[in-house]
Amino acid sequence: MKISDVAAQSGLSIDTLRFYEKIGLIDPPPRDGAGRRDYDPQVLGWIRFLDQLNATGMKQADRIRYARLRAEGPQTCAQRREMLEAHREQVALQLEQVKNTLALMDRKVALYRDMEQEMIENV
Amino acid sequence: MKISDVAAQSGLSIDTLRFYEKIGLIDPPPRDGAGRRDYDPQVLGWIRFLDQLNATGMKQADRIRYARLRAEGPQTCAQRREMLEAHREQVALQLEQVKNTLALMDRKVALYRDMEQEMIENV
DNA sequence: GCTTGAGCTGGAGTGTACTCCAGCCCGTAA
DNA sequence: TTACGGGCTGGAGTACACTCCAGCTCAAGC
Numbered sequence: 001m002k003i004s005d006v007a008a009q010s011g012l013s014i015d016t017l018r019f020y021e022k023i024g025l026i027d028p029p030p031r032d033g034a035g036r037r038d039y040d041p042q043v044l045g046w047i048r049f050l051d052q053l054n055a056t057g058m059k060q061a062d063r064i065r066y067a068r069l070r071a072e073g074p075q076t077c078a079q080r081r082e083m084l085e086a087h088r089e090q091v092a093l094q095l096e097q098v099k100n101t102l103a104l105m106d107r108k109v110a111l112y113r114d115m116e117q118e119m120i121e122n123v
Numbered sequence: 124m125k126i127s128d129v130a131a132q133s134g135l136s137i138d139t140l141r142f143y144e145k146i147g148l149i150d151p152p153p154r155d156g157a158g159r160r161d162y163d164p165q166v167l168g169w170i171r172f173l174d175q176l177n178a179t180g181m182k183q184a185d186r187i188r189y190a191r192l193r194a195e196g197p198q199t200c201a202q203r204r205e206m207l208e209a210h211r212e213q214v215a216l217q218l219e220q221v222k223n224t225l226a227l228m229d230r231k232v233a234l235y236r237d238m239e240q241e242m243i244e245n246v
Numbered sequence: 247g248c249t250t251g252a253g254c255t256g257g258a259g260t261g262t263a264c265t266c267c268a269g270c271c272c273g274t275a276a
Numbered sequence: 277t278t279a280c281g282g283g284c285t286g287g288a289g290t291a292c293a294c295t296c297c298a299g300c301t302c303a304a305g306c
Binding site (some may be wrong): 036 | 252253254255
């Protein structure tokens with residue numbers, strides 16, 4: 001796959017893909033005869049996972065650390081598992097917080113509706 | 124309340140409190156005889172709400188817009204409600220994503236455990 | 247065979263959200 | 277009465293995560 005295809009299918013920009021490669025989040029792909037990156041489509045799954053870690057607030061530095069362990073091969077399973085378990089706890093807390101905020105916003109919206117209603121009645 | 128008390132109880136730093144005031148997220152509190160900020164404890168509730176908007180990904184610019192509407196008084200209820208409803212949708216999507224990621228991480232952790240077990244057996 | 251477009255590199259620039267600092271003032275405790 | 281500790285201001289600095297740019301190469305279509 002060309003870099004433009006990966007960009008289109010992953011939602012990352014071409015610049016971001018190269019940036020991720022530079023900082024070690026994505027393995028440098030092989031190059032074609034003209035020196036252009038030629039990605040294995042499997043990279044899409046990895047990018048999706050990186051996005052999910054990102055969206056749940058994992059820091060770049062930690063994602064890089066995870067990516068490096070992953071690149072080292074199966075002997076780093078235990079460390080990767082520990083990282084995921086630690087992040088899992090963060091995400092679980094986040095889930096509670098997001099639920100609370102959702103409920104709070106629903107209450108506030110209802111409150112504002114009441115206030116609007118009252119203002120109409122008091123004309 | 125002194126600024127140090129608000130900082131201690133809100134979890135924000137003193138610098139951040141002054142910064143929030145500067146950009147319009149927090150109303151400028153009255154000053155004591157020596158020119159020091161003297162906060163109404165109610166600000167704590169407002170800061171907690173700001174934190175929740177923050178933690179659910181609302182942009183600074185939008186939080187400022189909301190704060191400005193709030194400062195304008197009850198006639199801005201409808202606009203604030205609209206903002207909250209829009210953000211509510213974002214948060215609901217986020218909730219789904221966080222749930223998915225949590226499930227994915229659980230699967231991955233289980234997978235890594237299996238792999239570790241297998242590596243032990245294959246010694 | 248020349249133009250066009252995609253991709254390449256290294257490095258500079260951007261936006262967001264703080265965070266820190268110098269140099270000042272003021273009120274309380276020793 | 278002087279030495280602290282806490283607070284003040286305006287402005288500079290930082291961290292993170294991209295994003296953009298100049299100037300180049302290469303391959304393919306006309």
